Amino acid sequence: MYDFNNLYEPKDIREALQMKMEYPNALILAGGSDILIKIRSGRLAGCDLINIYGLEELRGICMEDDGTILIRPLTSFSHVTAHPLIKQYIPTLGEAVDQIGGPQIRNIGTIGGNICNGVTSADSASTLKAFDAMLELSSINGVRILPYAEFSLGPGKVDLREGELLTGIRITKDSYENTYGQYLKYSMRKAMDIATLGCSVNVRLTKDKKAIDRLRIGFGVAAPTPIRATTAETAGNGHVLDSSLLDLVAGKACEDVNPRTSWRASKEFRMHLIKELAKRALKTSIEKAGGKIDG
Numbered sequence: 061m062y063d064f065n066n067l068y069e070p071k072d073i074r075e076a077l078q079m080k081m082e083y084p085n086a087l088i089l090a091g092g093s094d095i096l097i098k099i100r101s102g103r104l105a106g107c108d109l110i111n112i113y114g115l116e117e118l119r120g121i122c123m124e125d126d127g128t129i130l131i132r133p134l135t136s137f138s139h140v141t142a143h144p145l146i147k148q149y150i151p152t153l154g155e156a157v158d159q160i161g162g163p164q165i166r167n168i169g170t171i172g173g174n175i176c177n178g179v180t181s182a183d184s185a186s187t188l189k190a191f192d193a194m195l196e197l198s199s200i201n202g203v204r205i206l207p208y209a210e211f212s213l214g215p216g217k218v219d220l221r222e223g224e225l226l227t228g229i230r231i232t233k234d235s236y237e238n239t240y241g242q243y244l245k246y247s248m249r250k251a252m253d254i255a256t257l258g259c260s261v262n263v264r265l266t267k268d269k270k271a272i273d274r275l276r277i278g279f280g281v282a283a284p285t286p287i288r289a290t291t292a293e294t295a296g297n298g299h300v301l302d303s304s305l306l307d308l309v310a311g312k313a314c315e316d317v318n319p320r321t322s323w324r325a326s327k328e329f330r331m332h333l334i335k336e337l338a339k340r341a342l343k344t345s346i347e348k349a350g351g352k353i354d355g
């Protein structure tokens with residue numbers, strides 16, 4: 061039994077934005093894989109819903125004139141993974157969301173819902189952070205562009221203001237061009253389990269492939285929100301591909317994180333995972349980019 065009150069069904073984005081302004085307490089319903097569970101458990105009992113799932117304008121992936129890749133928020137995880145632009149330019153993102161839930165969840169769950177729910181374990185989050193994603197937030201009054209880095213405000217809290225919907229996720233060409241990456245998820249089960257820890261790395265090597273030109277690292281469940289490990293990135297930027305690199309970056313990552321003890325894992329085990337996953341994801345990213353440690 062789903063205990064909700066009113067269900068509003070806009071026919072286009074404009075009507076959805078009008079409804080969101082008119083009924084500010086109504087919750088946006090996308091694929092429903094988070095929100096319907098909360099309604100069923102009684103946590104959101106009696107809420108009003110604005111169902112945007114049928115709005116095709118909010119679905120799909122394309123490349124803009126300047127090479128920016130635009131992902132509309134209702135794109136399902138399985139469509140993100142299968143899309144030719146993602147496969148060619150940002151395969152790390154497709155591989156990351158392919159580790160979510162099972163096939164049914166990957167077919168119904170949307171990438172927009174995954175980041176709007178604001179949880180640190182969202183499998184798309186660390187990769188989108190590591191690729192410096194920019195968010196398009198629309199209201200009836202206009203559009204606000206916000207770096208995803210500034211969207212997470214706390215556990216389950218995001219910077220969605222009154223009347224706003226997430227209407228686009230952009231990754232610029234400068235961010236993905238000539239970069240190679242790897243997302244690693246550690247979970248207690250191989251499938252249908254959320255991350256105990258997630259780490260997404262991407263690198264661009266120098267032309268001679270002897271050093272790191274640009275390093276980016278994102279973590280999930282290493283802090284109350286998904287984060288970038290900027291101290292570790294600074295330590296790796298410009299570093300030659302020698303045997304000290306992996307330990308240096310993994311050690312510095314420990315300065316960027318603030319994991320907690322939960323029933324899934326202790327803080328100490330998460331610190332161990334942070335170092336180990338950072339090392340492995342960095343090594344694999346370097347190899348995908350054609351580099352070799354001590355090569």
Ligand SMILES: Cc1cc2nc3c(=O)[nH]c(=O)nc-3n(C[C@@H](O)[C@@H](O)[C@H](O)COP(=O)(O)OP(=O)(O)OC[C@H]3O[C@@H](n4cnc5c(N)ncnc54)[C@H](O)[C@@H]3O)c2cc1C
Nearest residue numbers: 088090091092093094095161169170173174176182183226
């Ligand atoms: C069995 C199961 C397994 C799962 N496994 C994983 C996993 O391994 N990894 C993982 O990361 N997640 C997992 N999830 C959660 C994952 O399915 C969701 O996070 C999903 O991405 C949410 O998308 P949705 O479209 O279903 O969102 P909904 O449930 O419709 O909405 C989620 C939240 O986002 C808001 N919202 C949605 N779209 C917008 C928008 N465009 N603008 C503004 N607000 C919006 C809603 O109001 C709501 O607060 C799992 C869920 C289930 C049920």
